Amino acid sequence: MKVGGPADSLLFPKDADELKKVIRFARRKKIPFLILGKGTNLVVRDKGVRGWVINLTQGMKKIKIDGEMIEAEAGLSLQQLVQFSIQKGLTGLEPFYGIPGTVGGGLAMNAGAWGAELKDVLLSVTLMKEDGEIVERSRSRLRFSYRGLVIPPSWIILKGRFQLKKGKKEKTLERVKSYSEMRKRKQPLDYPSAGSIFKNPKEGPAGKWIEEAGLKGFRIGQAMVSDRHANFIINLGKAKAEEVIRLMEFVEKKIYEEKGISLEREVKVVGE
Numbered sequence: 691m692k693v694g695g696p697a698d699s700l701l702f703p704k705d706a707d708e709l710k711k712v713i714r715f716a717r718r719k720k721i722p723f724l725i726l727g728k729g730t731n732l733v734v735r736d737k738g739v740r741g742w743v744i745n746l747t748q749g750m751k752k753i754k755i756d757g758e759m760i761e762a763e764a765g766l767s768l769q770q771l772v773q774f775s776i777q778k779g780l781t782g783l784e785p786f787y788g789i790p791g792t793v794g795g796g797l798a799m800n801a802g803a804w805g806a807e808l809k810d811v812l813l814s815v816t817l818m819k820e821d822g823e824i825v826e827r828s829r830s831r832l833r834f835s836y837r838g839l840v841i842p843p844s845w846i847i848l849k850g851r852f853q854l855k856k857g858k859k860e861k862t863l864e865r866v867k868s869y870s871e872m873r874k875r876k877q878p879l880d881y882p883s884a885g886s887i888f889k890n891p892k893e894g895p896a897g898k899w900i901e902e903a904g905l906k907g908f909r910i911g912q913a914m915v916s917d918r919h920a921n922f923i924i925n926l927g928k929a930k931a932e933e934v935i936r937l938m939e940f941v942e943k944k945i946y947e948e949k950g951i952s953l954e955r956e957v958k959v960v961g962e
């Protein structure tokens with residue numbers, strides 16, 4: 691969203707060994723840490739993040755293929771994973787084209803689009819526990835939900851293994867193109883945002899209720915409910931996190947009062 695203050699320290703471990711040292715040290719010294727993907731689902735508060743922010747996008751982004759299985763490290767972008775799969779003549783990841791995060795963020799959020807979720811093509815996830823031990827969990831042993839994966843708070847996703855299928859490259863590219871066009875048509879991609887702010891409640895798409903409440907274009911300071919997609923809040927330029935958060939709270943209150951629906955946040959608010 692391009693809002694929020696600085697981190698005390700930002701660390702870029704180059705591999706799992708270095709990451710292990712970092713989190714063991716943090717644990718010993720009682721330093722809190724936050725794992726940051728590309729930050730595309732985050733609203734960082736204005737005073738920033740105390741403790742360490744650990745980012746895997748510099749060193750931990752290897753990718754390899756074995757038949758119809760692709761293994762990708764958490765710091766790789768989801769976009770690169772999808773592109774790699776297409777180049778290799780595999781299908782299954784196209785719906786995720788255009789989701790702007792990392793593989794780790796995608797798994798942590800169980801990212802999804804067009805009726806598909808990342809867990810649908812997942813074989814297993816490799817995780818680092820809080821003491822640095824590395825474990826692999828098959829999909830059946832993991833608890834995914836709508837936009838979430840339940841793991842203990844200080845566990846870190848290191849990589850995912852995805853089971854894909856052989857597919858005709860032209861057809862795969864066609865699907866990617868049409869998803870991409872739908873995104874451009876429906877989403878306000880010219881402004882910083884965090885994607886959908888709220889999860890869709892059981893009563894129907896969050897954007898529909900927000901639009902019906904007449905909130906498209908409603909703004910607090912430089913934060914505005916997008917007039918293209920009502921479930922997006924965009925930063926018009928110099929928004930403060932505080933404005934984005936007040937706008938989120940305003941929308942929640944209004945939808946509850948007018949429709950009796952409690953919206954649940956998809957974005958994560960972090961920092962102080």
Ligand SMILES: Cc1cc2nc3c(=O)[nH]c(=O)nc-3n(C[C@H](O)[C@H](O)[C@H](O)COP(=O)(O)OP(=O)(O)OC[C@H]3O[C@@H](n4cnc5c(N)ncnc54)[C@H](O)[C@@H]3O)c2cc1C
Nearest residue numbers: 727728729730731791792794795796798801802847884885
């Ligand atoms: C324009 C736009 C469109 C979007 N469209 C979609 C969409 O169609 N579908 C969808 O699902 N989302 C969408 N999003 C939201 C977002 O891109 C996804 O949630 C994405 O998966 C987040 O990835 P990230 O790397 O940016 O994670 P971040 O935002 O950095 O982090 C998200 C959460 O994951 C945790 N996390 C990240 N990496 C790890 C790791 N390695 N181990 C443990 N925890 C980790 C973080 O601590 C945080 O809690 C959109 C966002 C934007 C801005």
